[in-house]
Amino acid sequence: MPNAFSFAHSPFDCLEPEEQRMVRDHVDIGYYAPGQVLLERGAAPTHLFVVVKGHVAQEDQGDTVVTYGPEDCFDGRSLVAGRASSRFVATEEVITYELARATVLELIARNATFGALLFSDLGHKLSVLAQRQHPRDLPSLSLSRVGDAFLRPVHEVPAALDVLSAVRRMHAERTASVLVRDDAATPPRRGIFSRTLLERAILSGRPLDQMPVGDWARFPVVEVRAGDSVGDAMALMLRHRIHRLVVVDGERTLGMLESLDLLSYVSNPSHLVALQIDNASSLDALADAAAQIDRVVSVLFRSGTRVGLVAHLVQQLNARLFLRAWQLIAPPELVANSCLFVMGSEGRGEQLLKTDQDNGLILRDGYAPPPDLADLCDRFSQALGRFGYPPCPGGIMLSQPLWRRSSSEWARQLQDWVWRPEGEALMHLAIFLDAHAVAGDAALLDAARAHLMTLATDHEGLQSRFAAAIDAFGHAGPSWWSRLLTPGAAPEPWHIKKEGLFPLVHGVRSLALAHRVTATATTDRIEALVALGALSPGEGEDLAEALQVLMALRLKAGLAEREQQRPISGTVAPDQLGSLDRDLLKDALGVVKRFQQMLRTRFHLGVL
Template sequence: MPAAFNFSASPFDCLDAAERQLVRDHVDIAEFREGETVLGEGMAPAHLYVLIEGHVRQFEGEEPLAIYGPDDCFDGRALMAGRVSGRFVAADEVRAHRLDKDAVTRLICGNATFGALLFADLSGKLGAISGWQGQHEMQSLTMARVGQAVVRPAHFVDASTDIVSVVKLFQAQRTTHVLVRDTRSEPPRLGIFTTTGLQRAILGGTPLSQLPVGELANYALVTVRPGDHLFDALALMIRHKIHRVVVAEGGHIHGILEQLDLLSFLSNHSYLITRQILEARDLAEIGQAARQITRLIGILHRGGTRVGLIAQLVQELNAKLFERTWELIAPPELLANSCLFVMGSEGRGEQLLKTDQDNALVLRDGWQPPADLAAICERFSQALIDFGYPECPGGIMVRNPVWRLAATEFAQQVRRWLLVPDAQSLMRLAIFLDAQPVSGDTALLEHVRGQLLQLAVDNDAVLARFASAVQMFPEGGHWWSRLFSIGGQPPEQLDLKKAGLFPIVHGVRSLAFEQRVAATGTAARIEALVAAGRLPAELGTDLLDSLHFFMELRLRIGLDALETGRSAGSGIDLHQLGSLERDLLKDTLGVVKRFKALLQRHFRLDAL
């Protein structure tokens, strides 16, 4: 074979050794001049082409459909159908591997993943990838480090402290153990005293107020470092028949790792974070839990957990975190006579890494709020900023008086947003439609939302204006022409939010608003629209798959930025995408294009 075949490119990266040898035995190289037809319409193809150098454009009639670059392959579907439905033309000087049809057929028959990635639709490709990667889902958990788990703070007492005082410390700090410093021994030593030692103290008969804790402490400490694997720590616990180890390094004590926390971490990270939040006694402890959420997202993503499940989990954890923060800041009477809610991606359950705050407060009609309500709300907004949730540039936070009103006043304001639809009002209306309660009397929010939904179908012009926001970010030419660099120009960044996420989210939101769908999540809205016959089932599936693909790419960008200390935007460098990701990006942007066309027809956006 004149040039080495790249088996790291999709779909060939899923082949085993024997299948790779089959490729080597049945491949050669072809070259084409700029403008030369590689495959013509109506031809019966005999090969699958895999580009080495250059680019090939695909046309249907005179309309360009796609462009292929190095490591991309074409045309698997035509090979199986026996006929080319379009034209494939060299955009510049092209060199390509040609894999004969018989070898491709054998690979498809013997490797279902290869076949799915070669010519399946979007859902089929994503399903194949999920199945192929599923075996790796727990890998990151088995490789997790002690420092990633919940290490509980260490509480120190002097060896002369009496047992009654230690028990009072147990109760005050909600702990079951203390570290004991014995400075009278030579050299000084450090031990641990637990509730097990308390049982021995009670049975010993000496008055507990006169019994020094140092006499019952265990000085044979078992320690681990923050960088040790969790499974190594578990093995130590089993070996020494203990339920906790001291986490220490370089003479510094980081805290205590308990067996229950370790096992819970390996089986269910979210349980531990939830426990941290619910047991938090101050904002500092909630801040620790907020950092754990970010670590959890990284662990789950590296382990192959589906992005939709990660987003669902993050929504639940954030709701608990916001609720507990509000409980620590707001007085009980305010909690009982208001409803705190979140909006935007947080309300839809599609937030992953921390993004701008979108929250508000609706108050009970006729109830007199506390005189320091503004200060309370300011403290809540600042607390979330301290936890890593950025300030909303548009001021959509409870610190803004526009977003904390009595129920009737709030409902009137929302009606004005709908009936006087300037750009700012429509933006606020869209955000409010995603509202999800997190604390307080949820009936207050439902009252405001219910009045809005009653007006949903009364004004076609307003609905069309609302839906027209999907056209805010024009494609600026054929989107696929930006997926590759041709003529020596570097590929540009693609804004995933503008090109993919926003058209899907807002388009689905517009259809759901028209049909008075109460659901706030995009997935739930799609399901309701398909069930009502307002959205084709196939398009609904493709929209959800595309949404999750864009979310996954944005999550990867964000996690990479966190690891390198950079700020994350919504753009992605196209040259960093692998061939499979480029292929999926073409498919998902194609879905967006089809959906925007449907919205344009449905809402008659050309008439605006």
């Protein structure tokens, strides 16, 4: 066997050196002319095929369901089962490596990961991959710089100021410490006064308004440069037994670095962004925090964090961001007598990189909103735009009158959408079903959702029309996802949301509506539908794992586009996918295809 066999691609990248030697000793090379059958349906496979050149089509009942290209392998499942369930045909000149069946079975017995990646179901594959993944790209103590970490604002007071006034300043600025400037010293010096030192001042028994804060401050303050490594900063804290460092850049003071923030930076950056949001006292400060959210997504995802957890963290951060922005813009009485909610992927907790705004407002019946309500809502939408969330092209924002109403007006609007289920009304229903409260009285949204469920679950015609959108993008045929590896130098980019995520998410949403499931997250809906018997446990697991695969591929493509300073398109280039990603994507799309077929039967879509 030639030594050119590549072990850099799945599933061969998990083999140990001795197992790699087995492959080299038992693999041959095959050649197939265009149109030649490599493996016939029902035949007993004798080899595992690895494509070196060309493309092979997998046919089922005359339709091409998958296309295999260079670095792809097939058909491990048939090899294990002892019988091919599909027909495999060369669509052009094909050269393959062919690994003997006995060797493959021995490798499976010796290496469980190889076996799982070769022929297991999607859930098992992802489980094995999660165990193999090692954190990477987390901020390194030696490579990360102090200036990249979260720095708290510095507040400075003169040493002659009394302790009570200094504490009042700390309370007003929502900070645990202040810098103390002693200009009377030679040379002038700076120190720090914190809550810990305040305790000592109180225990002294002297009146706080008669003691200079300089008497209790700790001098001198320990400084660190913004360009120093995070590891050096941590060493400084340990050496001086302190919890705060002043960060400087030349003569400028940039901020305060606290030990808790430093530890959070190297473990969970989302904590720092949440802290920054909660402490923001202006929209400018919130904009700075919002700019960090995409960095958190990138760091967590590339460190191996499961994409569902990343999405959940993003939902929590965005909810806090929207809440704090609304609190800074709207008067407290309006906040208390309304419910601000988000919809779409944001409402489901499945948004990763920033997308269009989808939000609305429910006002309590009997409450008279401020006369400038429209202006307040416009300011909120403009603030979100500044944070990186562009306006919704369809105007689904509380700055539009349709999406800010009283509870009774919302009830009438929902009824109108249900009883006239056409085009835009169906789209609005789908969006509203994903609504998630982020500020104000969540009970107002709960009541509106309960009213919608009562209307919709008694209307079978609506349910069928609603579910029919799973085929909205016109690729329901058996070959629509085989385009992933269509022969050619530049396959058409594939839209992950339209052709994969949307039919899965909307299909689950349709079942949730039919069974009166009030959960908004797709995974929560799947879990509830399995509990109700509307989905089998196996179907539920497959759908949940397929969702993870599609979300992860969409995020990976989006991060790559952002790094290249290109607009985020939501598409993936099939020819740029690695063999493992192609394998997972094929499995995920197979799950989506079967789910669509089940939904067509369940909702009688063929007769609409």
